[in-house]
Amino acid sequence: MTEITPVPSLADRLAAASPDWVARRANGLSDRSIAWLFIAPTIVLLLAINIFPLIWTIHLSFTNYRANRPNAPLKSVGLDHYQSILSDPDIWSAMQATAHFVVWTIVLQTLLGFALAWLIDRKFRGHALWTTIILIPMMLSPAVVGNFWRFLYQPQIGLFNYLVSFISGVPPSSFEMIGSVQLAPWSIILVDTWMWTPYVALIILAGLRSIPDYIYEAAEVDRASKWRQFWSITLPMVLPFIMLAVLFRGIENFKMFDMVNLLTSGGPGSTTEVASITLKREAFEKWRTGFSSAFAIILFVTVFGLANIYVKALNRVRQR
């Protein structure tokens, strides 16, 4: 009969490797307790830097608190801030500007990102060099990109205006990208698309490369046209990756701040004042901490809610 050596418990092993005084204490603990002990620092850290600020923000959103007037008496205002945010036309205009920005950047980046990924996936001369060049914009700091494009858009000396002038024959200083109400939102969309399309392309490229060749070979045997292969094989198999890229860019662009701030500061007027710019002004320029906390919570719930619905849809697509 074979004698089975009992496997020492985690607590026993830990006790064996620990100094005496630690071992004596650890010996009395269950595996579950030890596991809790290990994850406790992470949980404490998470509570301290994520959960506590969130709860505190929710608390502040029901008060008249202003961070620049710490000595003023704190009063509860109930749902007043939420009510005034949801009925404020300026806030709705900021939300519209945000939606316009998010929708168009996602559409353009997905289309162009797919095209780029498709291109990079093919083998051609100088393939590696071109891939590196294409990826450069996403490696730059948004602050650099913002300042850089501000110069490019300058009507008198900006290269962008000269390029448009060269192509269209319109005098370069006859139009202003960031100073015009019609063009300013598009000028930001253009810069964001220039910067982040490579990122979307990278994710889609990973999807394209994950499709096994034998599926295409089988399709060839079945005499499926290239168009049919694209619609029946490529697109369905890449779709989860596209949806993931859309999720990342959607969340990121919903809270877009730096580039808009550098390019237009929300102007001309309030044309490009996206929600994050309004939030920053309320919180750190007007110092309406209670009001801005309520606005932050509304934005958080919006992004969190939309992202959750989206993730569910994504999972459904992946399970297909």
Added chain:
Amino acid sequence: MKKYLTGAAALVAAAALVPTAPAFAQPKTITLCWAAWDPANALVELSKDFTAKSGVGMKFEFVPWPNFADRMLNELNSKGKLCDLMIGDSQWIGGAAENSHYVKLNDFFAKEGIKMDDFMPATVLGYSEWPKGTPNCWALPAMGDALGWTYRKDWFARPDIQADFKKKYGRDLAVPKTLAELTEIAQFFQGREIDGKKVYGAAIFTERGSEGITMGVSNFLYPYGFKYQDPKKPYSMAGFVNSADAVKGLEAYKALFKCCTPPGYTDAYMQEGLDAFKSGQVALQMNWFAFFPGLYKDPKVGGEHIGFFVNPPQKEHGSQLGGQGISVVSYSPNKAEALAYIKWFAQPDVQKKWWALGGYSAHKAVLNDPGFAKTAPFASDFLTAMGEVVDFWAEPSYAQLLLAEQKRIHDYVVADKGTAKEALDALIKDWQKVFKDDGKLN
């Protein structure tokens, strides 16, 4: 063994009892916070005398104007110890006083014999007092400033340009006597070719992010008759902020922006104005007097090429107040040294040197000197401008009031949203909301 232990214990006890060796006495250093601009460099130079006299070293924290308020108000609100001395904007005085960010200086002034009567009244009211008009001082006037204009004197003097102008407007091309004349001059130069280069009318303030367009438009609103409130009924703004005259002033500013600024001039403040003027793009430039010494020294557009004038009147006189007072930050661990700096800075001799180096003294010993007007080509204009300045709200909620005006004015002037009347009506509503929140309006 016992012997060794006793010896060791004795050593430990001796080490504990012996006082630590005195460190070499480090000279004290204090930090002065201000905006990064020409006068700040002059102050660095001036402050060397303070260090030489007192032995207190000086460090400086200068932040570019567009970020100055954000950065420094954050510092004050977080009770930071970075700044011992703060040269803060005039509009901060209400908030800084009510939130105890600045040290109240009345007792110190009385003890050291520093009199506010020695300083120009507009600067005392604008930079030092809170509540306004009461003898509660939170700062010493440090840098007098107001908005003024520069023009291309060399272009104005050209016979061909003079002739063209006279033909078109029936008068000589000269420094404008009214804002309407100023707009005509800007129109005249807009798109004109001078020395083979296309030039433009005027560089004015249109910046959206901080305070730019508000500081610019005020120089049209005040002369046209805009008032912040009913002088007899504080915080009552209807009929004053949106009076027919104020509407005309706002329309005139928009007309100047639309007709006569260089292309792409939709988000421009001081630096953009300086760039446009120094590169020979514009005939007229709106900017703060603080920059005029530097412009006058400019090898390309300074000297004989440049002229200066006070913001022209229309219905009445009025220029936007700039400038700052110097305060001691309540959270400073070096208050004694910071106060010593203020005491030193308030001396007439130091103030004279401050002016000579390029700073704008507000001390009467400098300004009332019979020779003052001849010390610089813009000196007499500075005195005139300081005699007619109006300041923006200096309430504790000034930032909210300012941001509301930035939005409403930029929406109307640059983004073509609504009418001037609608913009000013909306501004009143925004301001009323702020004052209601503050409990100053029912």
